[in-house]
Amino acid sequence: MxxxxxxxxxxxxxxxxxxxxxxxxxxxxxxxxxxxxxxxxxxxxxxxxxxxxxxxxxxxxxxxxxxxxxxxxxxxxxxxxxxxxxxxxxxxxxxxxxxxxxNHFALVDAPAYLFVAGGIGITPLLPMIREIEARRLPWRLLYGGRVLASMAFTAELTELGGDRVTLRPQDVHGLLDLPAALSSVPAGTAVYACGPEPLLTALERARKDFPSLSLRTERFSPRETQAEGPDEAFEVELARSGRTVEVSAKETLLDALERAGVAPASSCGEGTCGTCETVVLDGAPDHRDCLLTEDEQTAGGIMFPCVSRARSPRLVLDL
Incomplete structure (x- = not known):
């Protein structure tokens, strides 16, 4: 290769x-x-x-x-x-x-924050919470896990946030009450969540009833129902070299770039890690990753060729 x-x-x-x-x-x-x-x-x-x-x-x-x-x-x-x-x-x-x-999970400015963690999903949220606390902005954390002993950093979080931190081990409390958590924060709150896929899927569904809240998630694996268009062939122009690469319906864009010897670095192959981020100069990407928000996808400035394809017959990439 x-x-x-x-x-x-x-x-x-x-x-x-x-x-x-x-x-x-x-x-x-x-x-x-x-x-x-x-x-x-x-x-x-x-x-x-x-x-x-x-x-x-x-x-x-x-x-x-x-x-x-x-x-x-x-x-x-x-x-x-x-x-x-x-x-x-x-x-x-x-x-x-x-x-x-x-960083594809960066903090945005908001008047208040709600953090939702499932298990090891607390890891990217911990520095965020420290940052928001240092800014003296309102925040709350809803943190679930299998059992309390499996939940990392609980002592530090409780010391930092007091009653703003809600610990809900599943063996005692069952599944997290996501609608209750969303209804408890003011309009404009930024919701940041990381954890297993069932938690994030449930949170995305619950958030539809609270349109004033923005939601950003970080996933360990692709969505259970990842929206995709048809796998059609398309053409990619490489702006730096002037080369053109044909991408067949049976291969990923990353596969085609690797075949041509012009691929970006890559890792997960699932659209979750962001390693293969590539700048799009022209054309309409078919985004299938789990990283970009809807607004970022609409902007179309970057894509992840390990999973994403093209909605237009031709893409121009900064490669």
Whole structure:
């Protein structure tokens, strides 16, 4: 397979901390050998764990910490191997390669905030909550998990927010009451949510009854019912090289770019990580990712070729 045409810089970091912060949740503290890259709440990094094993994890530390990066990883024995490698294969004193950070889940300005977390979905929300608290803006957190012991950072969150933090382990309280949470916040509130797909799907449905609230989500996996158009052939013009690539109905845009040796870096192949973000100069993308909001999709300035295609016969990409 040809090498990607564009890649983000890879940097190395020493593993200086590894601790259990909840049942099945490991917190890694990494110290880059060079300058810590700047990042904002909601950002994630790629961990290059082994050849062919790249995983994305949200940064949950403090953006003002210029010495360390922190990620929390849930062990998933039936997963694809990344979490097991972190939990069982990494040791303090070892070295990791990282790529990023990048942020497709950034905070927007709002008069108030509601954060909704399911399990390990608390990780990108934790730096957001610290930031909003520092700004002295109103916020609330609804945080669910299987059992209380499986929910990371509960002591820190409760100390930070007091009764603004609602902990709802499922074994005691059942599923989160999302309509009640949405009805309890004022119009204009920005709702940020991260967690398993059933939670996010239920939240999207509930939010339809509260049109004054904006909702941004970060997913671990594609939507259960991802809207798609027909898989038709189309043409891609590469603005930098002047080349044209034909994309058949049976291959992804990323496959076609890789075949031509001009692909951006990629990782998840599901439209959830953002690694393959590509600038669109002309044409109408058929967005099938889980990252862009409706407004961002309408703007059409970027796309993710691992899953997205074209609604127009031709796209012009900044490649």
């Amino acid at each position: 040809p090498e990607p045409a564009t890649t983000e810089p890879v940097f190395k970091a020493e593993i200086v901390g590894k601790e259990t912060v909840a049942d099945g949740v490991c917190l890694l503290t990494l110290r880059p050998y060079d300058d810590v890259p700047a990042w904002t709440p909601g950002a994630h990094v790629d961990l290059l764990l082994a050849p062919g094993l790249v995983r994305q994890y949200s940064l949950c530390g403090d953006p003002a910490d210029r010495e360390h990066l922190r990620v929390a990883v849930l062990e998933q024995p039936d997963g694809r191997g990344g979490s097991l490698h972190v939990h069982r294969g990494l040791e303090i004193g070892g070295t990791l390669e990282l790529r990023g950070p990048r």
